[in-house]
Amino acid sequence: MILRAVDLKKTYAIGGRPVEALRGVSLEIPDGAFTFVVGPSGSGKSTLMHLAGGLDRPTSGTLEVAGQDLARMSDDGLSAFRREKLGFVFQAFNLIPNLDAVDNVLVPFVARGLAEGMRERAREMLGTVGLGDRLHHRPKQLSGGEQQRVAIARALLKDPKLLLADEPTGELDSKTGAEIFGLIRQLHREKGASVFVVTHDTRYIEKDDTVIKVEDGRIVSQAATEGQF
Amino acid sequence: MLRFALKNVLTRPLRSFLALVGVSISIAGVVGLISVSSGLRSTMSDTLDKVEGLVMIEANSVDPIFSTLPIDYARRVEKIPGVQACVPELWRVAPNVEGQKTLIGLFNAIVVLGLDPERHTRLSAGHVYSRSMRRGRNIEPGDAGKKRVVVSERIARKYAKDVGGTVKVGEEQFEIVGVYNTGSLFLDGTLVMHLEDAWKFAGFSRDLVTSFYVEATETSPEALARIEKAIEAEFAGEKKKVDCLSTTEWQAEFGNMMKNLDVFLLVVSSIAVIVGAIGILNTMLMSVTERVPEFGILKANGWSRGDVTRLVLAESTYLGVAGGVLGSAIGWAGVTSAAAMMPFQPTAPLWLLGSASGLGALLGILGGVYPARRAAGLSPVDAIRAS
Structure with a gap:
């Protein structure tokens, strides 16, 4: 299993008032699955992704990702886990503004002093996502689609076990969105990485994808599709 | 990173x-x-390194400028064991030089030192000024009453004077017979003249000076401390008591x-x-x-x-x-x-x-x-x- 959650709960305190974002989620996602988490705004799908990505900690319950119990890991352990096992693609692209495309792709490896040794591979990855001629452009000099490609190249370079994407096409037009999903599908196919996409745009769901519907902090359905959703 | x-x-x-x-x-x-x-x-x-002996001044007067002592104290000091020589000195602030006020600024003041060249020959190391002559000559016994001075390189430069010229100190003209340079900021503001001329210049009677420079036969701090004690004890019963200051004390x-x-x-x-x-x-x-x-x-x-x-x-x-x-x-x-x-x-x-x-x-x-x-x-x- 790439992900196993048992009675997962997350409660935030907003303005001193507890808000239950997840109210006991249990699910199992097999290795190599391409999973969509869909649901309306405020349903808890992003919270689920943040917990799965070790970006936040559950209030209670069990959460295992790639065989690791995230709830029991130390901060440093979680950092290493994110660095070594996970790739992230966010709606707002989340690139470092003063770094060029190559350096942005190398960001996960800079702190460990590994960036220089991976520079050539970073260039290759950018070539793979179609940015071979944009290597030294900064985020401001790139279009939204190009920025998202840089983010995908950053995730690709890590060779992740699990790619987590939070509304990856939310700020892109349909054509660019389709291209971005094409790249994510390519990563899934070629690298065998599991993919966990949080979205309310269901156009990119394909046959054999796992679709989890979340509403009010609970899973209301989980099924493998047999065609266009 | x-x-x-x-x-x-x-x-x-x-x-x-x-x-x-x-x-x-x-x-x-x-x-x-x-x-x-x-x-x-x-x-x-730098200044203190150039002064090896003791300076004897009137008790509690802080600086030779403010001190007055009888000149015959020298004989009594010279009888103290370990004392090589005790020479009288008369220090006064020069009110003005070449018509210019000299007391402007801590480091620019010019002072007059009157010394007795005959007695100075008793100093084995010589006086700091006589050791630092650059041109001309020291004040000599024959200069008594002749209104001759030795000036520092700094003073000579400041007033554009040199050996053979004259310099007006207060209301009197003095002939410059020598130029010295100790290299010390504090010592190089001194006009050196014969004690006879300094008495007249300062309006002092001939039985008074401001201080004495005491040279010891040994220059170790212990020997100097011993002599210092002996000198202070010698005049402890006098109306004019004395303080002796060594380089170590100046440093302190x-x-x-x-x-x-x-x-x-x-x-x-x-x-x-x-x-x-x-x-x-x-x-x-x-x-x-x-x-x-x-x-x-x-x-x-x-x-x-x-x-x-x-x-x-x-x-x-x-x-x-x-x-x-x-x-x-x-x-x-x-x-x-x-x-x-x-x-x-x-x-x-x-x-x-x-x-x-x-x-x-x-x-x-x-x-x-x-x-x-x-x-x-x-x-x-x-x-x-x-x-």
Whole structure:
């Protein structure tokens, strides 16, 4: 299993008032699955992704990702886990503004002093996502689609076990969105990485994808599709 | 990571520049103050190294200028075992030279020293001025009543005078027979004349002088201390008691004065250092606040708390080091320019410049600690949401 959650709960305190974002989620996602988490705004799908990505900690319950119990890991352990096992693609692209495309792709490896040794591979990855001629452009000099490609190249370079994407096409037009999903599908196919996409745009769901519907902090359905959703 | 940190500093030029200005001014101030203090110490130390004997003055008069003693004290001192010679001196402030007031500024005052050249021949090491002649000759016994003086190189230069010329001291014209140069700021403000002329000049009766220079047969501090005690005891029963001051005591007196200056320097330097650290703290805090989403991205990509802390500290240290080096350079330039205009030489030695640069690095680290902790403590989710 790439992900196993048992009675997962997350409660935030907003303005001193507890808000239950997840109210006991249990699910199992097999290795190599391409999973969509869909649901309306405020349903808890992003919270689920943040917990799965070790970006936040559950209030209670069990959460295992790639065989690791995230709830029991130390901060440093979680950092290493994110660095070594996970790739992230966010709606707002989340690139470092003063770094060029190559350096942005190398960001996960800079702190460990590994960036220089991976520079050539970073260039290759950018070539793979179609940015071979944009290597030294900064985020401001790139279009939204190009920025998202840089983010995908950053995730690709890590060779992740699990790619987590939070509304990856939310700020892109349909054509660019389709291209971005094409790249994510390519990563899934070629690298065998599991993919966990949080979205309310269901156009990119394909046959054999796992679709989890979340509403009010609970899973209301989980099924493998047999065609266009 | 260091390259990334440097890039972060360089891509925010205005903010980095302002932090740099704050730190460098603080460091330059510290360099300047310590250079002045160090120059003053070195000037005083040079002076004291040239005076090996004891100076005997009237008790509680602080300086020979304010002292009056009977000249026949010399004979009694010379009978004390261990005393090689005791020569009378008459010190007075020159009210004006060449019609110009001389008491302007601590280091520019000109004083008159009257000495008895015959008695000075008893000094085995000679007098500091006679040892430092550059041109002409010393005051000799035959100069008595002839209104002749020996002046320092500094005085000669200041009034454009030389051997063979005359200099007006008060209302009297004196012929310059020699020029000396001790190299000491404090000693080189002296016009040396025969005691006969000095008595007239100062309006002193011939049985009075201001002080005595006592040379001992041994110059060890212990021997000098022993003689000093014996001299003070000799005149303990007199109406005019005496104090003897050795180089060690002058040094102690000066040390006490410098201690007060050091406290002042410490306070001013500490304020400068605190201001510099606050400058970096402010810059880094603003930078961290602006870059919250960036830290979220780093953390999502596996940067640990320690990694983020190191990044922010590296950035603040870059600012501190650059400010330290720039401040040292500004301080050095300031000290070098000021040296030409000051009566003594403020010195900015290499160790000071190196330490000042190091202080800059320390300021950078201190100023970066809180912002680094803040950045490191950010929750990745909250930081990413901030974008």
